[in-house]
Amino acid sequence: MISRSQFDQVMVPNYAPGKIVPVKGLGCKVWDQQGEEYLDLSSGIAVNALGHANPILVDAITQQAQKLWHVSNILTNEPALELATKLCDLTFAEKVFFCNSGAESNEAALKLARRYAFDNFGEEKYEIISTTNSFHGRTLFTVNVGGQPSYTEGFGPKPEGISHVPYNNLQAMEEAISDKTCAIIVEPLQGEGGVTPADSDYLTGLRHLCDKHNALLIFDEVQTGVGRTGYFYAYQGFGVVPDILTSAKALGGGFPIGAMLTTTKVAQSFVVGTHGCTYGGNPLACAVSLAAVNEISKQELLESVIEKGRTFKDFLNKMNKKFGLFEEVRGLGLLIGAQLKGDFTNRAGEIMGKALEQNLMILVAGKNVLRFAPPLNITDEELQSAFDKLEKTFEAVCA
Known part of the structure; x- marks a missing residue:
């Protein structure tokens, strides 16, 4: 039988997967090769927004698979x-x-921003400003736009014209922006960087700065988008409209797909031949995504995400009073981070392992933040079960 040890024999070692090998999922539950059942608060890193093997998505892909899989972008499809x-x-x-992923959607957004600036203002307007601790993908361009130096080490030389300023610091952005800036890219809530929400005034200020300097505002909503924060996209909760928005992860409910959304004015710079993606917009991915979007955009589901997010944070704050684990509990909707403190600092990976021993799957955001991103349709009963397992996890960590 295929086992975890075979990973070390045949796979490139850029991942360090956990000890279990999932073979089946249904809703919020996952089963491994031994038939052991786990509760999943990770959603495949905020991807399986409607849980595993959701019947609506299964029906969508089954019907489409019997009709048309792929035609390339030489032709469009329904x-x-x-x-x-x-x-x-x-x-x-x-x-x-x-396209197919968050990295590809951000790559498209950044290329479009530079091309738009070139078309409208000339070749000197190409600089991109990002934020420290941000994450925008793993292509050579997007990993350098991301604000985590450890991810770029050894992959030089770096693309030119990219700078970084502290997140949520409007003054730093104001000092960095100039008429050479073609775009600011920002996550409304930094996911990999620690589950840190933006201040509303900060995003409003970025919008004003971009307007003042004829720069485009790009919102990376790869992780925050498609219902995760309780709004279909997080920008809608802040009331700040970007020029370009990138989306992936939950967009396909588990099937790979990415999208870049923009205005007619900006899109005009991507004329025929300027950018492309062989699998982008393939019928299988789009059929599944449409089914996911139709479900997740329902107002009752979005409202429940906000309510369950409050319940989750209330529980973590209660646990903090009992165990003294966290410096801060933060997040939006069902994307929640708990920053560790004191003797628990930098032990996020260890705690994730302890949770797995309780048959609970959680995430981390760096070494010092526990990250929770359960399916958006997690039931109240499943949420309570998760809380029970988390409490046992914290008891084990503190023992």
């Missing part, structure tokens, strides 16, 4: 057009570009 129309109806966007 699921892609239906999904793009739906995304435009739900957002500020007027145009959509499809």
